[in-house]
Every structure is written in structure tokens, then in C-alpha cells.
Amino acid sequence: MHTFPANAPKDLYEAFAYIGSVTRPTIDDLKLMVILEAAGKVMYDELAAGAADPKIRALLNDSGRDELAHAWRVSRAIGKLIGTDYSVPAPEENPYLVGWVKPELTLELMNSLAETEFAGEANYERWAESCGNAEASQLFRQNGREEASHGHRLKEVSELLAACA
Numbered sequence: 001m002h003t004f005p006a007n008a009p010k011d012l013y014e015a016f017a018y019i020g021s022v023t024r025p026t027i028d029d030l031k032l033m034v035i036l037e038a039a040g041k042v043m044y045d046e047l048a049a050g051a052a053d054p055k056i057r058a059l060l061n062d063s064g065r066d067e068l069a070h071a072w073r074v075s076r077a078i079g080k081l082i083g084t085d086y087s088v089p090a091p092e093e094n095p096y097l098v099g100w101v102k103p104e105l106t107l108e109l110m111n112s113l114a115e116t117e118f119a120g121e122a123n124y125e126r127w128a129e130s131c132g133n134a135e136a137s138q139l140f141r142q143n144g145r146e147e148a149s150h151g152h153r154l155k156e157v158s159e160l161l162a163a164c165a
């Protein structure tokens with residue numbers, strides 16, 4: 001099992017809220033982000049599994065794949081900063097997925113998650129600006145752009161859900 005960095009929130013949803021408040025991440029914050037992004041992949045796959053519409057499933061799975069890529073990019077950014085990449089946990093090694101409350105696919109959740117994704121873009125941009133390492137900043141920006149596309153996908157999911165209702 002992967003261990004949490006010191007002082008990391010122990011609950012997945014609390015960790016999302018915490019990381020959204022970090023403007024200048026420490027290395028421990030970045031490690032937490034690796035674990036969180038890797039959990040984000042499983043969260044999206046779980047949401048996709050609960051969708052009857054294959055278009056919705058595809059949109060959610062696409063974002064899930066990106067979240068895992070985000071975990072690897074943050075891991076590489078850590079490598080640029082301290083010389084060693086941080087390992088990305090497999091789902092069964094991810095402490096945020098132990099006894100977690102699985103999300104349910106609802107219109108409300110899609111709308112609030114879309115806002116979280118757009119905020120995620122802004123957050124990565126702040127990290128890129130405050131980071132003294134150009135290569136790490138570029139990795140953060142690439143993640144940020146994709147968080148915005150996740151926000152747009154979730155808006156699309158909301159429209160599809162509303163149309164089915």
C-alpha cells in the first residue's frame with residue numbers, strides 16, 4: 001500500500017478540496033496529487049460503469065485515462081524537482097480507494113465535478129506560474145489544459161443525462 005505524505009487528508013473528497021486550496025505546492029503536496037490523480041482514474045471508471053448510455057461511458061472513460069496520465073506527469077514533475085520520480089499507485093495500492101464512498105452518476109454531481117475540473121485547470125496554472133522549474137511547469141500546464149477539457153466533457157454528460165430524464 002502506498003503511504004500518505006505527512007498531513008495529507010485521509011479521505012478522497014477532502015483531499016480534492018485540500019489540493020484545490022494549494023497555490024504553491026510542496027513536494028508532499030505533489031505526492032498527494034499523484035495519489036489523487038491516480039484515484040481520479042478509478043473514480044471516472046466507476047462513474048462510467050454506472051452509465052447506461054455508451055456515449056456517456058466513453059466521455060467518462062476518456063477523462064479517466066487522462067487522470068492516470070496526469071498522475072504520471074506530476075510524478076515526472078517531482079523527478080524534475082528532486083531528481084527521483086514518485087511512484088504512481090495501482091488501484092489496489094491507492095490509500096484513497098480503501099473503503100471509499102463510490103460516486104453515483106447524477107446530474108448534480110456532473111455539474112459540481114465540472115466546476116471542480118475547471119478550478120483544477122486554474123490550480124495547475126497557478127502551480128506552473130509559481131514553480132521555478134520550466135519542465136515541471138510545462139507538465140502542470142499540460143494537465144491543466146486537460147482538466148478544462150474534462151469540465152467540457154462533464155457539461156456534455158450533463159446535457160445527455162438531462163435529455164434522457
Ligand SMILES: [Fe+2]
Pocket residue numbers: 037040066067070143147
Ligand atoms: Fe487530473
Ligand SMILES: [Fe+2]
Pocket residue numbers: 063067117120146147150
Ligand atoms: Fe480531470
